Protein backbone atom coordinates (compact mmCIF):
# COMPACT_ATOMS: atom_id res chain seq x y z
CA UNK A 302 0.00 0.00 0.00
CA UNK A 303 2.80 2.28 1.01
CA UNK A 304 4.56 1.50 -2.29
CA UNK A 305 1.43 2.31 -4.27
CA UNK A 306 1.04 5.61 -2.47
CA UNK A 307 4.66 6.38 -3.19
CA UNK A 308 4.24 5.46 -6.89
CA UNK A 309 1.11 7.61 -7.07
CA UNK A 310 2.99 10.49 -5.43
CA UNK A 311 5.87 10.11 -7.89
CA UNK A 312 3.46 10.05 -10.83
CA UNK A 313 1.76 13.22 -9.57
CA UNK A 314 5.12 14.89 -9.01
CA UNK A 315 6.20 13.99 -12.52
CA UNK A 316 2.96 15.42 -13.94
CA UNK A 317 3.38 18.60 -11.88
CA UNK A 318 6.96 18.94 -13.08
CA UNK A 319 5.82 18.58 -16.70
CA UNK A 320 3.17 21.28 -16.22
CA UNK A 321 5.63 23.56 -14.49
CA UNK A 322 8.24 22.95 -17.21
CA UNK A 323 5.73 23.71 -19.97
CA UNK A 324 4.63 26.89 -18.15
CA UNK A 325 8.27 27.94 -17.82
CA UNK A 326 8.85 27.16 -21.50
CA UNK A 327 5.75 29.18 -22.38
CA UNK A 328 7.06 32.11 -20.32
CA UNK A 329 10.37 31.85 -22.15
CA UNK A 330 8.89 31.82 -25.66
CA UNK A 331 8.42 35.28 -27.12
CA UNK A 332 4.90 36.05 -28.30
CA UNK A 333 6.52 37.82 -31.23
CA UNK A 334 9.99 39.02 -32.28
CA UNK A 335 10.77 41.66 -34.88
CA UNK A 336 13.45 43.98 -36.24
CA UNK A 337 13.31 47.68 -35.42
CA UNK A 338 14.93 50.60 -37.24
CA UNK A 339 14.11 54.27 -37.05
CA UNK A 340 15.02 57.70 -38.31
CA UNK A 341 17.21 56.57 -41.21
CA UNK A 342 16.70 60.17 -42.36
CA UNK A 343 18.74 59.82 -45.53
CA UNK A 344 19.72 62.78 -47.68
CA UNK A 345 22.30 63.07 -50.42
CA UNK A 346 23.87 65.88 -48.43
CA UNK A 347 27.06 66.68 -46.55
CA UNK A 348 27.09 66.05 -42.79
CA UNK A 349 25.48 68.70 -40.64
CA UNK A 350 26.66 68.65 -37.03
CA UNK A 351 25.99 65.14 -35.74
CA UNK A 352 23.86 64.19 -38.74
CA UNK A 353 25.80 62.09 -41.23
CA UNK A 354 23.17 61.76 -43.94
CA UNK A 355 25.02 59.69 -46.56
CA UNK A 356 26.26 57.25 -43.88
CA UNK A 357 22.69 56.02 -43.51
CA UNK A 358 23.08 53.94 -46.67
CA UNK A 359 25.98 51.67 -45.58
CA UNK A 360 24.59 51.48 -42.04
CA UNK A 361 21.14 50.44 -43.25
CA UNK A 362 22.65 47.86 -45.64
CA UNK A 363 24.60 46.29 -42.76
CA UNK A 364 21.54 46.36 -40.46
CA UNK A 365 19.41 44.65 -43.11
CA UNK A 366 22.09 41.99 -43.67
CA UNK A 367 22.12 41.24 -39.92
CA UNK A 368 18.32 41.31 -39.47
CA UNK A 369 17.83 39.07 -42.52
CA UNK A 370 19.77 36.32 -40.70
CA UNK A 371 17.50 36.44 -37.62
CA UNK A 372 14.50 34.73 -39.24
CA UNK A 373 12.10 37.45 -38.11
CA UNK A 374 8.55 37.81 -39.43
CA UNK A 375 8.82 41.57 -40.05
CA UNK A 376 10.72 44.79 -39.33
CA UNK A 377 9.40 48.17 -38.18
CA UNK A 378 10.66 51.57 -39.27
CA UNK A 379 9.30 54.27 -36.97
CA UNK A 380 9.34 57.26 -39.32
CA UNK A 381 11.68 59.84 -40.87
CA UNK A 382 12.93 57.57 -43.64
CA UNK A 383 14.25 60.63 -45.46
CA UNK A 384 15.53 64.00 -44.34
CA UNK A 385 14.23 65.96 -47.34
CA UNK A 386 13.60 65.46 -51.07
CA UNK A 387 11.00 62.93 -52.27
CA UNK A 388 13.59 61.26 -54.55
CA UNK A 389 15.38 59.92 -51.44
CA UNK A 390 12.58 57.36 -50.88
CA UNK A 391 13.55 55.59 -54.12
CA UNK A 392 17.16 55.35 -52.94
CA UNK A 393 16.38 53.96 -49.48
CA UNK A 394 13.34 51.70 -49.82
CA UNK A 395 15.04 49.08 -52.06
CA UNK A 396 17.71 48.64 -49.36
CA UNK A 397 15.10 46.89 -47.17
CA UNK A 398 14.31 44.27 -49.83
CA UNK A 399 17.01 41.72 -48.81
CA UNK A 400 15.09 41.30 -45.52
CA UNK A 401 12.67 39.10 -47.43
CA UNK A 402 9.87 39.98 -45.00
CA UNK A 403 7.41 42.88 -44.66
CA UNK A 404 8.56 46.27 -43.36
CA UNK A 405 5.83 48.21 -41.59
CA UNK A 406 6.34 51.97 -41.65
CA UNK A 407 5.24 55.01 -39.70
CA UNK A 408 5.06 58.55 -41.03
CA UNK A 409 7.57 61.06 -39.59
CA UNK A 410 7.86 64.82 -39.84
CA UNK A 411 10.90 64.69 -42.16
CA UNK A 412 9.02 62.46 -44.60
CA UNK A 413 7.07 65.64 -45.36
CA UNK A 414 10.06 67.93 -46.03
CA UNK A 415 9.13 67.58 -49.70
CA UNK A 416 7.17 69.50 -52.33
CA UNK A 417 3.53 70.09 -51.34
CA UNK A 418 2.18 68.17 -54.35
CA UNK A 419 4.05 65.02 -53.25
CA UNK A 420 2.67 64.96 -49.69
CA UNK A 421 -0.47 63.06 -50.62
CA UNK A 422 1.61 60.10 -51.85
CA UNK A 423 4.03 59.52 -48.93
CA UNK A 424 2.03 56.77 -47.19
CA UNK A 425 1.49 54.87 -50.46
CA UNK A 426 5.19 55.25 -51.36
CA UNK A 427 6.04 53.58 -48.04
CA UNK A 428 3.55 50.80 -48.80
CA UNK A 429 1.36 51.76 -45.83
CA UNK A 430 -2.31 50.69 -46.02
CA UNK A 431 -3.32 54.06 -44.49
CA UNK A 432 -1.74 56.97 -42.61
CA UNK A 433 -2.63 55.21 -39.34
CA UNK A 434 -3.41 51.51 -39.29
CA UNK A 435 -3.17 48.25 -37.39
CA UNK A 436 -1.81 44.81 -38.18
CA UNK A 437 -1.59 41.53 -36.30
CA UNK A 438 1.30 39.06 -36.20
CA UNK A 439 1.27 35.89 -34.07
CA UNK A 440 -1.73 37.15 -32.09
CA UNK A 441 -0.05 40.47 -31.20
CA UNK A 442 -1.70 43.66 -32.46
CA UNK A 443 0.41 46.60 -33.63
CA UNK A 444 -1.33 49.98 -33.72
CA UNK A 445 0.59 52.39 -35.92
CA UNK A 446 -0.33 56.00 -35.13
CA UNK A 447 0.05 59.07 -37.29
CA UNK A 448 1.32 61.77 -34.92
CA UNK A 449 1.68 64.12 -37.89
CA UNK A 450 -2.03 64.23 -38.68
CA UNK A 451 -2.41 67.64 -37.04
CA UNK A 452 0.79 69.45 -38.01
CA UNK A 453 2.10 72.43 -39.91
CA UNK A 454 4.16 70.28 -42.32
CA UNK A 455 1.94 67.40 -43.46
CA UNK A 456 -0.61 69.38 -45.45
CA UNK A 457 -0.10 71.75 -48.38
CA UNK A 458 0.55 75.33 -47.33
CA UNK A 459 -2.64 77.33 -46.98
CA UNK A 460 -4.90 74.24 -46.92
CA UNK A 461 -7.68 74.04 -44.32
CA UNK A 462 -5.69 71.41 -42.37
CA UNK A 463 -2.54 73.54 -42.51
CA UNK A 464 -4.31 76.65 -41.23
CA UNK A 465 -6.02 74.70 -38.44
CA UNK A 466 -2.67 73.23 -37.35
CA UNK A 467 -1.02 76.67 -37.35
CA UNK A 468 -3.84 77.88 -35.08
CA UNK A 469 -3.52 74.81 -32.83
CA UNK A 470 0.23 75.38 -32.41
CA UNK A 471 -0.35 79.05 -31.64
CA UNK A 472 -2.93 78.05 -29.02
CA UNK A 473 -0.27 75.94 -27.28
CA UNK A 474 1.50 79.18 -26.41
CA UNK A 475 4.91 78.68 -24.84
CA UNK A 476 4.56 74.88 -24.36
CA UNK A 477 7.99 73.32 -24.96
CA UNK A 478 6.62 70.99 -27.68
CA UNK A 479 4.81 73.76 -29.60
CA UNK A 480 7.31 73.33 -32.43
CA UNK A 481 6.77 73.02 -36.20
CA UNK A 482 8.52 69.62 -36.25
CA UNK A 483 6.07 68.11 -33.75
CA UNK A 484 2.44 67.21 -34.38
CA UNK A 485 -0.53 65.31 -33.02
CA UNK A 486 -3.53 63.16 -33.80
CA UNK A 487 -7.10 64.15 -34.63
CA UNK A 488 -10.00 63.26 -32.30
CA UNK A 489 -11.10 60.70 -34.91
CA UNK A 490 -7.74 58.89 -34.69
CA UNK A 491 -8.02 58.87 -30.88
CA UNK A 492 -11.47 57.29 -31.19
CA UNK A 493 -9.99 54.63 -33.48
CA UNK A 494 -7.23 53.95 -30.95
CA UNK A 495 -9.72 53.67 -28.10
CA UNK A 496 -11.93 51.27 -30.06
CA UNK A 497 -8.92 49.12 -30.99
CA UNK A 498 -7.65 48.98 -27.40
CA UNK A 499 -11.09 48.18 -25.97
CA UNK A 500 -11.45 45.31 -28.45
CA UNK A 501 -7.94 44.07 -27.59
CA UNK A 502 -8.73 44.21 -23.84
CA UNK A 503 -11.85 42.11 -24.42
CA UNK A 504 -10.02 39.58 -26.61
CA UNK A 505 -6.92 39.52 -24.34
CA UNK A 506 -4.82 40.52 -27.35
CA UNK A 507 -1.50 42.15 -26.43
CA UNK A 508 -0.90 45.45 -28.24
CA UNK A 509 2.22 47.46 -28.99
CA UNK A 510 1.31 51.06 -29.83
CA UNK A 511 3.80 52.75 -32.18
CA UNK A 512 4.13 56.38 -33.25
CA UNK A 513 6.87 58.61 -34.61
CA UNK A 514 6.83 61.23 -31.84
CA UNK A 515 7.54 60.37 -28.20
CA UNK A 516 4.72 60.64 -25.65
CA UNK A 517 7.08 60.78 -22.68
CA UNK A 518 9.25 62.37 -21.50
CA UNK A 519 7.92 65.87 -21.88
CA UNK A 520 11.30 67.41 -22.67
CA UNK A 521 9.99 69.02 -25.87
CA UNK A 522 9.99 66.18 -28.43
CA UNK A 523 6.57 64.86 -27.37
CA UNK A 524 3.48 64.83 -29.61
CA UNK A 525 1.24 67.86 -29.24
CA UNK A 526 -1.60 65.85 -27.67
CA UNK A 527 0.63 63.31 -25.93
CA UNK A 528 -1.50 63.27 -22.80
CA UNK A 529 -4.67 62.27 -24.72
CA UNK A 530 -2.80 59.26 -26.15
CA UNK A 531 -1.16 58.37 -22.81
CA UNK A 532 -4.58 58.39 -21.13
CA UNK A 533 -5.90 55.83 -23.61
CA UNK A 534 -2.80 53.63 -23.40
CA UNK A 535 -2.68 53.59 -19.62
CA UNK A 536 -6.41 52.88 -19.23
CA UNK A 537 -6.24 49.76 -21.43
CA UNK A 538 -4.11 46.93 -20.13
CA UNK A 539 -3.84 45.36 -23.58
CA UNK A 540 -1.48 48.26 -24.42
CA UNK A 541 1.83 46.76 -23.33
CA UNK A 542 4.23 49.51 -24.42
CA UNK A 543 4.68 52.52 -26.71
CA UNK A 544 7.51 52.51 -29.26
CA UNK A 545 8.75 55.62 -31.08
CA UNK A 546 11.64 57.46 -32.69
CA UNK A 547 12.05 61.21 -33.48
CA UNK A 548 14.35 62.11 -30.58
CA UNK A 549 17.58 60.73 -32.03
CA UNK A 550 19.25 60.38 -28.62
CA UNK A 551 16.60 57.86 -27.51
CA UNK A 552 14.98 57.62 -24.10
CA UNK A 553 13.12 55.19 -21.87
CA UNK A 554 10.42 56.32 -19.46
CA UNK A 555 8.00 54.16 -17.46
CA UNK A 556 4.67 55.64 -16.41
CA UNK A 557 2.02 53.67 -14.51
CA UNK A 558 3.78 50.46 -15.51
CA UNK A 559 3.83 51.29 -19.24
CA UNK A 560 7.25 51.64 -20.90
CA UNK A 561 7.62 54.49 -23.40
CA UNK A 562 10.57 53.45 -25.53
CA UNK A 563 12.19 56.01 -27.80
CA UNK A 564 14.64 54.16 -30.08
CA UNK A 565 17.83 55.80 -31.27
CA UNK A 566 18.39 57.05 -34.81
CA UNK A 567 20.85 55.26 -37.10
CA UNK A 568 21.97 58.69 -38.43
CA UNK A 569 24.54 59.71 -35.84
CA UNK A 570 28.20 58.77 -35.32
CA UNK A 571 29.91 57.60 -38.53
CA UNK A 572 30.55 53.88 -38.48
CA UNK A 573 28.31 53.29 -35.45
CA UNK A 574 24.89 51.83 -36.03
CA UNK A 575 21.64 51.86 -33.99
CA UNK A 576 18.83 49.32 -34.42
CA UNK A 577 17.38 46.39 -32.50
CA UNK A 578 15.68 43.05 -32.42
CA UNK A 579 12.67 43.34 -30.09
CA UNK A 580 11.09 40.31 -28.42
CA UNK A 581 7.73 40.65 -26.68
CA UNK A 582 6.99 38.20 -23.88
CA UNK A 583 3.90 38.02 -21.67
CA UNK A 584 5.53 40.09 -18.91
CA UNK A 585 8.53 41.77 -20.48
CA UNK A 586 10.16 43.17 -23.58
CA UNK A 587 13.67 42.11 -24.46
CA UNK A 588 15.60 44.58 -26.57
CA UNK A 589 18.66 43.15 -28.32
CA UNK A 590 20.33 46.41 -29.27
CA UNK A 591 23.05 46.95 -31.84
CA UNK A 592 25.54 49.83 -31.79
CA UNK A 593 24.18 52.85 -29.92
CA UNK A 594 20.95 51.02 -29.00
CA UNK A 595 21.48 49.33 -25.63
CA UNK A 596 20.42 45.74 -24.97
CA UNK A 597 18.09 45.51 -21.99
CA UNK A 598 15.04 43.84 -20.50
CA UNK A 599 11.97 45.99 -19.84
CA UNK A 600 9.32 44.67 -17.43
CA UNK A 601 5.65 45.10 -18.42
CA UNK A 602 2.71 45.69 -16.10
CA UNK A 603 0.67 42.79 -14.75
CA UNK A 604 -2.16 41.71 -16.99
CA UNK A 605 -4.55 38.95 -15.96
Ligand SMILES: [Fe+2]
Nearest residue numbers: 381409410547
Ligand atom coordinates in the same frame (compact mmCIF):
# COMPACT_ATOMS: atom_id res chain seq x y z
FE1 LIG B 1 11.18 63.16 -36.47
